Amino acid sequence: MKYVDEFRSPELISKAGEEIRKLADPKQHYRIMEVCGGHTHAIYRFGLKDLLPENVELIHGPGCPVCVLPMGRIDDGLALAAEPNFIFAAFGDMMRVPGTHGSPLEYKARGMDVRIVYSPSDALKLARNNPEKHVMFFAIGFETTAPSTALTLVRAKAEGLRNFSVFCNHVTIIPAIRAILDSPDMRLDGFVGPGHVSTVIGCRPYDWIAKDEGKPVVVSGFEPLDILQSIVMLLRQLRNGEAKVENQYKRVVPWEGNSAALRAMAEVFELRPYFEWRGLGFISQSALKIRASYAEWDSEQRFIVPGVRVTDPKAAQCGEVLKGVLKPAQCKLFGRECTPEQPVGALMVSSEGSCAAYYNYEHRKPVTIASSMAV
C-alpha cells in the first residue's frame, strides 16, 4: 500500500536500527519521551521496542486526549444528555471511557441516544436531520481535532442551527509538556514531538524546550521508520551536544503550522484559566473554551452543568504512569483490577493510552522471538 509500505520497509528499518545502535553511547542511558498517544500506540503496535538497544528507553507522554480527560467531565456530559430529546454524539474513542455510572456505550445500551460520529460536521448533520432533538457533540482532542470543532461551530452559527451545541474538552499540548518538565522526579533527554498536533501548530511552539530546557525535540510521523528516524535524529543531536527542534514529518507538518486552522481556533476558542487533567491535576491555561460570541452553541454556557468532580481511585497510579515516572506494568493494579475491558484508570481505556497499548501488545510477549518462517 502506497505511503505505508515504504515506511515499513525491512531494509530501511534495519538500517535505522543499526544507526541507533551506532549512535547510542553504551555508557549512557537515554530516556526519550514520545509525547503523543498516537506514537505510543504505534510503538507497541509495531513492536518497535524489539528494535531498540536496551539503553534507549521510550517514556510515554501525556498526549492521549481520552486518557487525560477527568471522569467528572464525562459524568457532566452524560448528565446533560440524559435530558429528553438529546443526542449525545462523540468520536468512537470516547465510547468505552467509563464515567461514574458507566461509559457512553453502556448508557446507549440503557436507552440513551448515543451516536458515534467520525467528525464534528457529522454531528452537525445529525442536528440538521433531527430538528426536534438537541445534538450535543462531546468534543475531545488536542490541537489536532480542535480546528474541525471550530469550523463546525462557525458553520452552526452561520446556519443559525439552534439545536446543536458542543461540550468542549479540547486541551493544548504545550502546557502538558511544561507540567511534565516541571515535575521534579522526571529526567528526560529529549522528545519525539507530536505529529498531528504539529500539523496545526507547527514546530515553533517547541522552541522553548530546546532553548530554555536544553532538550532536543524531533516532530515525528507515525510509521515505524518515522519513529526510528526521529530517534536517530535525537541521538545525533545528543551526541553533538545540541538541542534544537527538528521536523522529521516534513511530508505532513509545515514548520509554521496551518494558519487557516489556527485562525478558526482563534475565532471560536479562548484559553480557560485552568483545566483539570486526569493524572496531572489542574494545569493553568491548558484547555480551550468556547468564546462568548458562540455561547448559544456552547453546551456549558447554554445548559446547567452539574460540575461533577471525581477523584481517581487511590490505588491507580495513573499520574505516575502518565508522567513517565512508572512503567504501566509497575502500577499495582495493572492487568489485575485494571484491564482494557474493565479499566480503573484512564490510561487503560484508550488504545492510545500507554497501559492499554502495553497490555494489548506487549506484556505477554516472550523475551526472544525468532521471526523467520520455516515453511
Next chain:
Amino acid sequence: MATPAAKIRFREPQIEMAHGAGGKASRRLVEGLFAPLLFGASPGPLGDAAHIQINGTRIAMTTDSFVVKPLRFPGGSIGELAINGTVNDLAVSGARAEAIVVTFVLEAGLPTEILEAEVRAMGEAAEKAGVRIAGGDTKVVEHGAADKMYISTTGIGRLLTGVEISPQSVQNGDKVLLSGPIGDHGITILLARGDLDLEADLRSDTRSVFPLVDKLVQAAGAGVRWMRDPTRGGVATSLNELARDCGHGIVLFEEKIPIRDSVRGACELLGLDPLHIANEGQFLAIVSSEHAERALETLRATPGGEEAALIGEVREQPASCVLVTALYGGSRIVDMLVGDPLPRIC
C-alpha cells in the same frame, strides 16, 4: 445437563453490545452463564458445532442467528449470510451440511418485498451450497420491537471421514492456513452503514467454504487438526480461542496474511486491526507441517482458494497467546477483540 453445583461466574449487571460481539465479553457470558447452567460444569472447548451421536451415527449440529444491519450490502444480504454462516459452522467442524431449519423474527410493518428478497436469497444460497431447508417458524413482533428482521438457523451435518477436529490435537510446528483475504465482510458492512464518508470497491466475502474444506480434508486428512471460520472478532479472536484451548502459542507472520489494499487502507484510516475484522467466507485451519505444503497447493488449485496462504505456525511460546511478527523485526501480541471495533479519530 444442569447440575446443582453449577457455578455462575457472570456477574455483569446488564447485557451490553459487547456481549454479542464475539470477543472476550461474549466468551465471559457463554462460559460464565450459559455453560454452567446448560452444559454442566466443564463444557470443554466451545467449537462451532456440537457433535452428537444418534443410534451410533455421529452428526454435527449448530445454531446461529443473524441480525446484520443493513439487511443488504455489497456482495450479499442477511438471507445469504444465514445459509452460508450455518453451512460454514458445520464445514469447519468437519461436516457437510445436510439440512437447515429456519426461524424468522419479523417486525410488523416490514415490506413484503424485503422479506421476499431475503427468502429468495436464502433459497439460492441453499441451492448453491447443496443443503436442504427442511422447515421453519415465523414470529412477528410489534413495530419497534425488532429491527426489520432477524433470522435464526439450526443446521445438521454429516461428519466427513478421516478428519478429527480438536484443539487438543494441535502440536508445535503445525502450520496456520488461511483460505483467503481477510476483513472484506466487516469493512463492507462498516462502509455500507453509510456513517463514514468513505467509499471502497469492496464486497462481502459471504460464501460457503465447504468446497474448500472438503478439498483440504481430502488432501490432508488427519493432518487437519483444527478449523474455524473467523467471523465476529476476526482471525485474532479465533486464534486466541485456539491458543487458549490448546495451550500453545500461535505466531503469525504479518507479511504473509492476505489483505486487500482497500481493507488495509480503511483499517489504517480508522485505527482498526484487520485481524479483528469479521469474515463470512474464509476459514482458518491448523495443518501438520508435513501436510502443510500439499494443503496449501490443494486450496490454491480449488476455485475460490487462489489466495490461500500459510500465515503462521504453532510454537511453544508465547503459551496460550497469539503473536504477530513483522518482516522489519517488530512483533506484537494480538488479543481477542474487546467489544465492538470502534474507529479511532483523535
